[in-house]
Amino acid sequence: MxxxxxxxxxxxxxxxxxxxxxxxxxxxxxxxxxxxxxxxxxxPSPKAVKAATDVLPNANRYPDETNREFIAALKKRHGDYRFVASVGMDGIIDTVIRTFITDGDPVAVATPTYSYYGLAVRAQGGATVSVPRKEDFSVDPASFCRDAAGTKLAFLCTPNNPTGTTETTETVAQICENYEGILFLDCAYIEFDGTDYRPLMKKFDNLIIGRTMSKAYSLAGLRVGYAFVPAWYEPFYNRAATPFTLNMVSQAAGAAALRDTxxxxxxxxxxxxxxxxxxxxxxxxxxxxxxxxxxxxxxxxxxxxxxxxxxxxxxxxxxxxxxxxxxxxxxxxxxxxxxxxxxxxxxxxxxxxx
Structure with missing residues (x-):
């Protein structure tokens, strides 16, 4: 078969x-x-471990489908942005691709980088367009926008996996200003660098910033991913998302970890x-x-x-x-x-x- x-x-x-x-x-x-x-x-934080343990007796019930406690903790930690959550960064990536890409659609990817972007795009029926980085592995905004022209969606990882290189906020802003598609900024490792792209969410409606609790927050085994999204996009993401994506243990542990700064x-x-x-x-x-x-x-x-x-x-x-x-x-x-x-x-x- x-x-x-x-x-x-x-x-x-x-x-x-x-x-x-x-x-x-x-x-x-x-x-x-x-x-x-x-x-x-x-x-993980002892507070996260306790929160996870406390909810286990209720595991016979489905989790809160709106991720209410976790989203509230995200807003307290980051400010009044719009958030979505899923099973790790990969779950966010899959759902974002699902909302935009159909058979044959090209997706731009700044390479070399995390290989899962290409795998997820092909799984949805799309095709990747490689946007080469410079010799020092940074991204040139003009070249990026030129090579990504005609695509609906583009992926840029910063700090980048596997090179570790970080893009400036100016570079990301220039791309958002000149790219007609949606820029997915993968910031899985951003806590170890400190560059702050969050203010760009107030300026651009074509920017999604993906983050994870797997790295700095030590919750890789619980698979907690989230993203800053534009207000216009939030309902479409939620329609495309798998129901009950984030289990109750992950929600509780993620919320508690965010509070333990x-x-x-x-x-x-x-x-x-x-x-x-x-x-x-x-x-x-x-x-x-x-x-x-x-x-x-x-x-x-x-x-x-x-x-x-x-x-x-x-x-x-x-x-x-x-x-x-x-x-x-x-x-x-x-x-x-x-x-x-x-x-x-x-x-x-x-x-x-x-």
Whole structure:
């Protein structure tokens, strides 16, 4: 019955860093340093854990379909914006694409970047138009608008995965002013950088800012995503969304995590400190960035060779070879627990050959 499957799903899907984990395991490492998935190594706020536990006895009921408590916490944290929520950033991305894209519609994507945009667009029947970044991996607004002309929707990730590069508010504003479609600004890692794009929501009605609780707020396992949306777009998003997308545990934990500002500030501070140490102490060149990871240029070595050697030493990192538009000599290294970070610094120094 395989012939009944849509052609797009016969292709390879999202690429996980499982091969490196297998190599580490085969080398005898029962507790490797896991620095491949951009996870937050620190547990959630105790307030979030308590809130999640408190609602579990009510799990026999459907959650609030309007995400009322979570949306209220978002407004208290960010201000009087319009918000939508879903199962992780990916759920937001899927629903946004669903509202705009139909068979054959082109969608612009600033590349190299997060591969899921292309997968989600193709799943909806659309086609991606690659908008190349500059040599330093930043985006030129004029080139972006020129290459994205004629598309309904465009994706721009900042800080970008996997490069870590962050766009200025001026760059984003110029794109919004000159692009006739909807710009989806993926800010999954923005807490680690601090650039504030929120005021742009008051100026432009073609801007959507996606965020997640998976990174700075340590809730990756609960899959809590949300987005700032224009008022005109909110009802259309809600019509396209899957019913009851955010479960009651995720809603409660997300709302409580937003209220614990001290906890997240502490985590961000630790990540920024280690990110700078990676930049200063890694013998290979590190691309300057603002995320909870760094991208390292291991040329003339290949990414796969370095990933394999590091895995054999018990350090799991991500090869960037699967990111369209990147040559095969970049690796991505997440900020982990202190012992994991020290393990990476030691291991990368051992394999460096000037």
């Amino acid at each position: 395989k012939h009944l499957i849509r052609e797009v799903f016969l292709e390879e899907g999202y690429v996980f860093a499982t091969r490196a984990a297998d190599i580490a395991r085969e080398a005898g490492h029962t507790r490797p340093a896991r620095l491949a998935s951009n996870e937050n190594p620190f547990p 001290v906890h997240v500030k502490t985590i961000v501070s630790v990540v920024q400190e280690w990110r700078q140490r990676f930049i200063d102490e890694c013998p290979f060149p590190v691309v300057p960035g603002g995320a909870n990871f760094v991208m390292v240029d291991v040329a003339p070595r290949t990414a796969e060779d370095v990933v394999t050697e590091l895995a054999q030493k018990g350090v799991i990192v991500r090869s960037c070879a699967s990111f369209p538009g990147l040559p095969d000599h970049y690796i991505r290294v997440s900020i982990g627990e202190p012992w994991e970070n020290e393990a990476f610094i030691t291991a990368i120094g051992e394999i460096y050959q000037p």
